[in-house]
Amino acid sequence: xxxxxxxxxxAPAFAGGTILGYPRIGRNRELKKALxxxxxxxxxxxxxxxxAKELRAFTRGQMAGLGxxxxxxxxxxxxxxxxHVLDASVTFxxxxxxxxxxxxxxxxxxxxxxxxxxxxxxxxxxLEMTKWFDSNYHYLVPEIGPETVFALSSTRWVDEFxxxxxxxxxxxxxxxxxxxxxxxxxxxxxxxHDFAPIERLDDLVAVYVELLGAFKAAGxxxxxxxxxxxxxxxxxxxxxxxxQAEHVYAALAAVEARPQILLAAPMGGLEDxxxxxxxxxxxxxxxxxxxxxxxxxxxLAGLTVVAGVVDGHNIWRTDLDKALVxxxxxxxxxxxxxxxxxxxxxxxxxxxKGEEHLGAELLSWLAFADEKVAxxxxxxxxxxxxxxxxxxxxxxxxxxLADRAAHPGTNRADVRDRLAAVTPEDRDxxxxxxxxxxxxxxxxxxxxxxxxxxxxPQTPEIRKARAAWAKGDLTDADYEQAMKDEIxxxxxxxxxLGLDVLVHGEAERNDMVQYFAELLDGFSVTKNGWVQxxxxxxxxxxxxxxxxxxxxxxxxxxxxxxxxxxxxxxxGMLTGPVTILAWSFVRDDQPLAVTxxxxxxxxxxxxxxxxxxxxxxxxxxxxxxxxLLPLRRRDQAAYLEWxxxxxxxxxxxxxxxTQVHTHLCYSEFGEIIDAIDGLDADVTSIEAxxxxxxxxxxxxxxxxxxxxxPGVWDIHSPRIPSTQEMTELLTxxxxxxxxxxxxxxxxxxxxxxxxxxxxxxxxxxVAATKAVR
Ligand code: GLN
Ligand code: ZN
Numbered sequence: 001x002x003x004x005x006x007x008x009x010x011a012p013a014f015a016g017g018t019i020l021g022y023p024r025i026g027r028n029r030e031l032k033k034a035l036x037x038x039x040x041x042x043x044x045x046x047x048x049x050x051x052a053k054e055l056r057a058f059t060r061g062q063m064a065g066l067g068x069x070x071x072x073x074x075x076x077x078x079x080x081x082x083x084h085v086l087d088a089s090v091t092f093x094x095x096x097x098x099x100x101x102x103x104x105x106x107x108x109x110x111x112x113x114x115x116x117x118x119x120x121x122x123x124x125x126x127l128e129m130t131k132w133f134d135s136n137y138h139y140l141v142p143e144i145g146p147e148t149v150f151a152l153s154s155t156r157w158v159d160e161f162x163x164x165x166x167x168x169x170x171x172x173x174x175x176x177x178x179x180x181x182x183x184x185x186x187x188x189x190x191x192x193h194d195f196a197p198i199e200r201l202d203d204l205v206a207v208y209v210e211l212l213g214a215f216k217a218a219g220x221x222x223x224x225x226x227x228x229x230x231x232x233x234x235x236x237x238x239x240x241x242x243x244q245a246e247h248v249y250a251a252l253a254a255v256e257a258r259p260q261i262l263l264a265a266p267m268g269g270l271e272d273x274x275x276x277x278x279x280x281x282x283x284x285x286x287x288x289x290x291x292x293x294x295x296x297x298x299x300l301a302g303l304t305v306v307a308g309v310v311d312g313h314n315i316w317r318t319d320l321d322k323a324l325v326x327x328x329x330x331x332x333x334x335x336x337x338x339x340x341x342x343x344x345x346x347x348x349x350x351x352x353k354g355e356e357h358l359g360a361e362l363l364s365w366l367a368f369a370d371e372k373v374a375x376x377x378x379x380x381x382x383x384x385x386x387x388x389x390x391x392x393x394x395x396x397x398x399x400x401l402a403d404r405a406a407h408p409g410t411n412r413a414d415v416r417d418r419l420a421a422v423t424p425e426d427r428d429x430x431x432x433x434x435x436x437x438x439x440x441x442x443x444x445x446x447x448x449x450x451x452x453x454x455x456x457p458q459t460p461e462i463r464k465a466r467a468a469w470a471k472g473d474l475t476d477a478d479y480e481q482a483m484k485d486e487i488x489x490x491x492x493x494x495x496x497l498g499l500d501v502l503v504h505g506e507a508e509r510n511d512m513v514q515y516f517a518e519l520l521d522g523f524s525v526t527k528n529g530w531v532q533x534x535x536x537x538x539x540x541x542x543x544x545x546x547x548x549x550x551x552x553x554x555x556x557x558x559x560x561x562x563x564x565x566x567x568x569x570x571x572g573m574l575t576g577p578v579t580i581l582a583w584s585f586v587r588d589d590q591p592l593a594v595t596x597x598x599x600x601x602x603x604x605x606x607x608x609x610x611x612x613x614x615x616x617x618x619x620x621x622x623x624x625x626x627x628l629l630p631l632r633r634r635d636q637a638a639y640l641e642w643x644x645x646x647x648x649x650x651x652x653x654x655x656x657x658t659q660v661h662t663h664l665c666y667s668e669f670g671e672i673i674d675a676i677d678g679l680d681a682d683v684t685s686i687e688a689x690x691x692x693x694x695x696x697x698x699x700x701x702x703x704x705x706x707x708x709x710p711g712v713w714d715i716h717s718p719r720i721p722s723t724q725e726m727t728e729l730l731t732x733x734x735x736x737x738x739x740x741x742x743x744x745x746x747x748x749x750x751x752x753x754x755x756x757x758x759x760x761x762x763x764x765x766v767a768a769t770k771a772v773r
Contacts (some may be wrong), residue, residue: 010336011336012304012336012338012524013072013222013262013283013304013336013338014072014073014304014306014338014340014380015069015072015380015771016067016069016072016074016222016338016380016381017068017069017074017194017338017339017340017380017381018068018075018076018306018340018376019063019068019310019312019340019341019344019345019372020169020174020264020266020286020306020308020312020341020342020343020344020345020375021076021078021174021343021344021345021346022059022063022076022078022344022345022346022373023348023349023530023531024055024078024346024532025530025538026058026350027351027528029530029538030051030054030055031051031052031055031081032538034047034051034052035048035536036082038111038115038241039115039119040252045110045111045112048081048111049111050604052079052081052662055079056077056079056160056163057167059079059706060164060167061288063373064169066373066377067374068373068376068377070168070169070170071484072221073171074172074221075164075169075170075172076171076173076174076224076344077157077160077161077164077171077173077174077343078173078174078346079138079586081111082115082534082536083118083138083139083535084175084176085132085140085141085142085181085184086117086118086127086139086140087156087157087175087176088142088181089140089142089677090153090154091153091154091156091157091175092150092151092153092204092207093149093150093152093153093207094126095109095149095342096143096188097147097188098124098125098180098189099113099117100119101424102116103153103685107151107153108153108154108155109154109661117140118535119535122689124167125292125559127140127141127142128140128186128350129141129534130191131627132668133228133232133267133631134267134628134629134630134631135267135313135347136531136539136541136582136583137346137347137531137532137533137534137555138534139184140746141184141185141186142181142184142185142197143185143186143187143189144182144186144187144188144191144197144200145187145188145189145195145197146192146195146200146602147188147191148200149206150207152207152210152211152214155214156216156219157173157175157211158211158214159172159576161215161218161219162175162218162219164233165218165219166353170219170220170221171220171222171713173215173220173222173224174223174224174226174344175211175224175225175226175751176225176226176526177226177231177248177263178205178208179198179201179202179227179229179241179244179248180229180230182195182198182200182201183198183234183236183241184229185197191258196236198236198244201244201247201248205248205251208252209251209252209255209258212252212255212257212258213255213257214256215258215259216258216259217257220259221260222259222261222283222284223259223260223262224264224286225252225261225263226264226265226266226737227245227263227265228265228266228268229241230245230265230270230277231265231266231267231268231269231273231288231631231632232267232268232632233291233631235328236666241273242272244544245273245277246279247277247278248654249261249280249282250280250281252282253280253281256279260282260283261282261283261734262283262286262304263277263280263284263285264286264306265277265286265287265288265292266286266287266288266308266312266343266344267288267294267631268291268631269288269291269292269293269295270285270287270295271292274287274295274298276300278299278300282303283303283304284306285303285304285305285306286305286306286308287306287307288308289309289326289327289330289342290308290309290310290312290313290342290396291313291342293435294329294330294331296333298333299333299334300330300333300334300335301334302333302334302335303335303336304335304336304337305330305333305335305336305337305338306337306340307326307327307330307337307338307339308340308341308342308343309323309326309340309341309342309379310321310323310339310340310341310367310372310375311341311342311343311588312341312342312343312344312345312347312348313342313343313365314347314348314585314586314588315348315349315366315368315529315543315585316365316367316585316587316588317365317366317375317397317401318367318372318375318379318383318397319365319398319401320375320378320379320393320394320397320398320622321394321398321535323339323379324382324383324387327339327379327383328383328393329755331383337383338380339376339383340376345369345659346375346531346532347531348368348531349368349369349526349529349531350368350369350370350371350528351368351369351371352366352367352368352370352371353586354527354528355528357527358524358526358543359588361403361407362524362543362545364400365400365401365404365545366543368529375397378390378394384598386694387456393588395442397495403591405589409522409545409547410545410546410587411547412547412549412587414549415547415549415598415601416547416638418601419598419601422597422601422649422653425766426649426652427652428680429651429652429654429656429660429680430656432680433657433704434655434656435682437499437680438656438657439656439659439682441659442616442657443569443616443617445500445501446773447729447740447742448739448742448743448744448769448773449500449501449569449743450498450500450501450743450744450745450769451499451501451502451503451685451709451743451744451745452502452503452745452746452749453503453621453685453745453746453748453750454493454503454506454571454573454621454663454749455503455505455506455509455512455749455751456490456493456505456506456507456751456758457750457751457755458507458751459486459755461482461508462482462483462486464679465483466510483507483558484561486505486507487505487507487558487562487565488565489560490503490504490505490507490562490570491562491565491566491570492565493759494568495566495568497759497762497763498766499762500568501569501570501617501765502560502562502566502569502570502571503573504561504562504570504572504573506751508558511539511540511748512575512579512621513541513579513580513583513584514540515554515575516574516575516580517542517580517584519548519550519554520543520547520549520550520554520599522547522549522550522598523542523543523544523546523548524542524543524545525538525540525586525690528540529541529543539583541583541585542583542585543584543585544580544584544585544586544587544595545587546600547598548595548598548599549602550603550605550606553606553609554606555572555573555574555606556606556609556610556613559613559615559762560615560726569616569617570615571615571618572607572608572617572619573618573621574603574618574619575620575621576620576621576622576625576646576662577596577597577643577646577647577649578596578605578622578625578643578646579621579622579623579624579625580599581595581596581599581624581628582624582627582628583624591642592628592642593645593646596642596643596645596646597642597645597646597649599646600645600646600647600648601649601650602621603650603651604650604651604653607620607651607658608653611655611658613656615660616657616658616659617658617661618651618658618659618660618661619660619661619662619663620647620650620660620661620681621662621663622662622663622664622679623748624666624699625664625675625676626664626666626669626672626771628643629671640672640674640678643675644675644679647662648671648678648679650708651679651680651681652680660680660681660682660683661682661683661685662679662683662685663684663686663748664685665686665747665748667710669698669699670695673698673699673702673704676699676703676704677702681706682706682707683707683708683709683743684706684707685709685710685711685745686708686710686711688711688712688729688733688747688749689712689714689721689729689746689747690747691713693710693729693736694711696708696710696732696733696735696736696737697736699736700736700737706741707741707742707743708737708741708742709745710729710733710737711745711746711747711748712726712729712730712733712744712745712746712747712768713746713747713761713765714728714747715746715747715748715750715753716748718753718757719757720757720760720761720764723747723764723767723768723771725768726764726765726768727771727772730742730768730769730772744765744769745765746761746765
């Protein structure tokens with residue numbers, strides 16, 4: 001049991017607790033709806049502004065209502081219309097040349113221009129979008145060159161602070177730090193070959209100095225500067241990053257008229273960057289003590305330390321006792337300690353209210369954003385006043401945790417025994433040469449076999465049928481028939497197009513993870529648990545709370561129906577264990593490796609059942625393999641070992657003449673070629689069109705011997721690639737990969753595409769293949 005006495009140290013700032021950020025999308029996705037109607041033109045810029053203003057007011061009130069102090073900068077101001085990194089670009093004037101025309105005389109852009117930069121329009125290609133560290137949030141990549149003119153170009157951040165202040169709230173503005181901003185940026189189109197955005201650090205810092213002055217003048221007492229880049233191993237040498245940190249924060253600390261600075265380092269431990277920050281002259285540091293380990297050997301005296309002991313990145317109720325032990329241990333380092341979240345809460349849904357269907361038990365194990373704010377307040381009170389002051393809350397949390405640990409569903413003997421009996425051989429198939437011969441004999445596929453990645457357009461009719469079925473307006477039988485009709489038409493289309501290996505089209509899947517989560521034991525699905533993925537796009541991750549098992553086959557009847565309609569092979573289609581984990585909220589009471597293997601075993605049974613039903617080609621998608629790669633290099637090998645191992649566990653039960661495919665996208669594959677090879681799939685399709693087959697030479701020099709399908713059609717836009725274009729890409733691919741090893745396919749699934757461009761593009765794809773064959 002933790003010690004019960006208040007910490008005897010100078011009072012920290014935010015003594016009542018704080019959070020690093022709050023969800024921005026709105027509990028009923030108000031921002032999403034407002035943005036989308038603005039984009040459609042059914043509402044005006046003023047309407048959008050009004051909704052955003054209401055949302056900010058509601059959010060402030062909510063946080064104060066949950067116990068954060070209104071008057072001491074504990075409440076963050078972290079609103080964004082689309083993305084916080086884009087906001088930084090717009091605020092600093094760092095807008096690529098192609099968008100110059102969108103700017104007003106004072107350098108600002110209105111919301112229409114802002115949307116164009118984010119989403120593209122006509123000739124304006126948008127900023128590139130990429131994943132935010134190892135989360136499923138996407139930010140817009142800044143493009144920086146020698147020509148970028150950094151200048152304070154937006155008053156929005158300051159205006160939002162003032163808006164809150166006028167409403168009686170002294171908030172703490174949250175901004176992305178200069179190191180993170182520049183290290184996440186890419187060189188602009190105009191930049192010379194050897195240019196790195198970080199070369200512009202001093203110019204950018206000058207704008208931060210000005211911004212700090214503006215916040216001070218508006219009355220801000222604190223600002224939060226987020227520097228997650230300091231917890232990651234990046235391409236630049238680590239020593240350079242440390243000296244940049246030292247340089248930047250000394251410069252910002254030296255500004256005379258400024259608010260106090262809280263340097264936040266979400267997503268991991270600061271480690272050797274912590275002494276640098278502590279000595280820089282900033283007044284506060286927020287540590288992620290969920291992902292990062294407790295620092296030692298560093299003097300934090302004189303600093304406010306926000307002990308990030310409430311997980312901002314996952315949805316489990318906090319072990320309050322353990323959290324207090326951590327917070328008190330940090331206090332030993334000399335700082336004035338208060339409690340916070342480990343990251344911004346924008347990674348989790350707003351509230352458990354409305355999720356009562358999950359059942360009281362599961363509900364009591366969870367904490368979404370609002371519940372986490374309450375936990376923070378409880379913990380901060382315990383630190384200040386001793387545990388007795390919050391005895392009831394501590395007891396309640398203990399009881400919920402004990403209940404979770406003892407729940408039969410989190411500890412199933414059948415699942416555990418089976419996993420314990422897994423041997424290394426269970427992850428191995430026969431040699432590829434033997435398999436390839438058996439598969440050749442079975443399928444006789446032509447050189448440059450054509451296929452697609454799995455999904456066909458999710459039409460409004462499909463969505464409507466599913467919604468009606470969910471509401472009870474469509475019977476099971478009618479829904480089943482509607483999906484079968486869809487499958488039949490997709491199979492017929494593929495036959496007409498002359499594709500070699502068909503798919504059933506995934507019409508019956510609401511989502512490639514949730515579909516399986518709804519059919520597996522150990523998962524639950526929320527009603528309204530939306531989190532922002534990018535801009536107005538939200539996802540609703542499933543909750544993986546227990547031991548995973550497969551009560552019955554999940555895909556077999558759809559796959560066999562599709563196969564019954566064609567003499568060509570139809571691929572069975574599964575989502576791999578790593579991707580299922582990456583796009584769910586995963587239990588935190590055991591290593592991810594164990595959970596991944598449980599999913600792997602469930603999928604293994606599905607593979608066996610598909611085989612028994614006559615499905616000869618089975619694809620197991622792992623688009624998220626790269627996403628969970630740890631931010632620190634030293635942790636990456638262990639991750640790749642278990643992630644690849646769980647994939648192999650799911651597929652290695654396949655017979656020699658069953659052809660296993662996998663599909664990867666969203667990645668820079670260069671750094672994980674070993675792992676891709678390690679998956680041991682017979683055929684691997686990857687995204688490659690936009691990068692013009694860039695990864696293939698590396699795959700060749702790696703000595704990759706199995707088959708590969710580099711995408712020849714970038715499916716992320718409605719644009720139809722010409723036969724000529726795809727012929728060129730295939731010719732380029734053949735320079736690295738022999739025709740015998742090469743497949744022809746799009747970059748990814750077609751679910752977000754329409755039929756018009758799907759049919760035309762696939763026609764061209766088949767024509768290009770014929771030309772190259
Ligand atoms: N089979 C899935 C599809 O075609 C793969 C999706 C993905 O890679 N994200 O939609
Ligand atoms: Zn994909």
